[in-house]
Amino acid sequence: MASTLTLLDHLRIEYAIVRVDVMISALSLERQEEILGELRTNLRAASEKMGSAEAVRRLGGLRRLARSYLDVEYGDPGPRPRWLIGILWVFVVVGVLLAVAFAGSLGFVHGVLAADPEASGTYAWHALAPVVRSEDFVFSGGRLHSFGVAFSAPVLAVPAVALGAAVLAIGARAWRCLPLWRRG
Amino acid sequence: MNPSHDPQLLKGVLSPVLLQLVAERESYGYELVQRLHDLGLTGVADGTVYPALARLEREGRVVARLVSSRSGPARKYYRPTPTGYDALTTGASGWRALADIVTPLFDRPLPERPAAPQEED
Numbered sequence: 457m458a459s460t461l462t463l464l465d466h467l468r469i470e471y472a473i474v475r476v477d478v479m480i481s482a483l484s485l486e487r488q489e490e491i492l493g494e495l496r497t498n499l500r501a502a503s504e505k506m507g508s509a510e511a512v513r514r515l516g517g518l519r520r521l522a523r524s525y526l527d528v529e530y531g532d533p534g535p536r537p538r539w540l541i542g543i544l545w546v547f548v549v550v551g552v553l554l555a556v557a558f559a560g561s562l563g564f565v566h567g568v569l570a571a572d573p574e575a576s577g578t579y580a581w582h583a584l585a586p587v588v589r590s591e592d593f594v595f596s597g598g599r600l601h602s603f604g605v606a607f608s609a610p611v612l613a614v615p616a617v618a619l620g621a622a623v624l625a626i627g628a629r630a631w632r633c634l635p636l637w638r639r640g
Numbered sequence: 641m642n643p644s645h646d647p648q649l650l651k652g653v654l655s656p657v658l659l660q661l662v663a664e665r666e667s668y669g670y671e672l673v674q675r676l677h678d679l680g681l682t683g684v685a686d687g688t689v690y691p692a693l694a695r696l697e698r699e700g701r702v703v704a705r706l707v708s709s710r711s712g713p714a715r716k717y718y719r720p721t722p723t724g725y726d727a728l729t730t731g732a733s734g735w736r737a738l739a740d741i742v743t744p745l746f747d748r749p750l751p752e753r754p755a756a757p758q759e760e761d
Contacts, residue, residue, distance in 0.1 A: 497713050502673070511686075521690070
């Protein structure tokens, strides 16, 4: 029998699948694929009978569904770290830091040109020390010709990694791993 | 009018019920939901049944196989394992034993107000 599902039905089903996918990210990839594949099959079958909106509604709450799957794997009820969310937070923080650095660099360039519209030569910006030893901007006749970035010693990567780990831990709420936390 | 079924009561008996149904006929997830509704258990959310099946599979009480379907992706059909049959027997016996106690209790007439507490000797 040919499927009667519309594009909207498929989109609605896939949206529900994606939401559950995020919430069960603590499971192995293989297990996630199994669960989501089966859920997709069941949702499609239900949608053929009653429409996708009702089929999703009859799941009884995607958050509760996801938590039930996690309970099956891990046994104890309760919130768990969400590592995917933590990784997304790391990307957000890195993005914000890069945006701030870019804005600062742009400000520096504008500042040089405001001071000397016909600026020529190399101007060094040290505001990002100690991570970045200097950003060198080469001007020629009032126009930015090139720029270069000199990073500090590799040892300073350690604080950067520590910052990334902290953002990951906070974003994922890693303390939920702790037995004391999970016992409530 | 059918009385509404307490979800907490259903939760306790869902596993043996699912085992009974798959012992009668191999079924996939949504089909089991439909069969539960046909029995009159309309209050069982689909999202309660699917993880319950996952739990039964994890506990080794059911096994699943993929069967290709003409109307979409392959479906995962469940059937009991020997452990599942044992669990069904145990679950059904437990339910009957409980019902044997609780049913006569609920059949007892209720006084207009609770009796005074008995004094301890």
